[in-house]
Amino acid sequence: MATYDRKKHLKQIHESRKAITMSKVDEAIKRLVRANLGINFNSVASEAGVAKATLYNNATLRERIETLRQQHIKSLSAKQVKYEMNENNKDAIIESLKRKVKRLEHENKDFRNQLKVAYAEVYKKF
Known part of the structure; x- marks a missing residue:
C-alpha cells in the first residue's frame, strides 16, 4: 500500500489555490485597465472575487496594485x-x-x- 503524505497533499492544494487566486487577480486587473476604471484594493478585490486581505498580504500583488493605483492617479482625466x-x-x-x-x-x-x-x-x- 502506498504511503499517503498529508503535508505534501496540503502543500499541493495550497499552491493550486494560490495559482487560481493569482490568475483571478491578473484577469481582474486586466479588465479594470481595459475599462479604464480606478485600480485600488477595493476595486480589484470585488472584480476578482477575493478578499482585500489576500491582496494586502501578498507582497507581489500589493506592490503591483499600489503601482497601478499611482499610475492611474497621475493620468489626468x-x-x-x-x-x-x-x-x-x-x-x-x-x-x-x-x-x-x-x-x-x-x-x-x-x-x-x-x-x-x-x-x-x-x-x-x-
Whole structure:
C-alpha cells in the first residue's frame, strides 16, 4: 500500500489555490485597465472575487496594485485637465472681468449724466 503524505497533499492544494487566486487577480486587473476604471484594493478585490486581505498580504500583488493605483492617479482625466486649464487661465479671466466692470461703471456714469440732463429738460418745461 502506498504511503499517503498529508503535508505534501496540503502543500499541493495550497499552491493550486494560490495559482487560481493569482490568475483571478491578473484577469481582474486586466479588465479594470481595459475599462479604464480606478485600480485600488477595493476595486480589484470585488472584480476578482477575493478578499482585500489576500491582496494586502501578498507582497507581489500589493506592490503591483499600489503601482497601478499611482499610475492611474497621475493620468489626468478630462475633468482634471479642464480644472487645470481654468487654474492657469484664472488671472486672464480676472483681468477680463475687471475691464468689464470698469466699462460698466463708465456706462453707468454716462447714463446718470444723461438722466440728469433729461430731468433738467423736464423741469424747464414746467
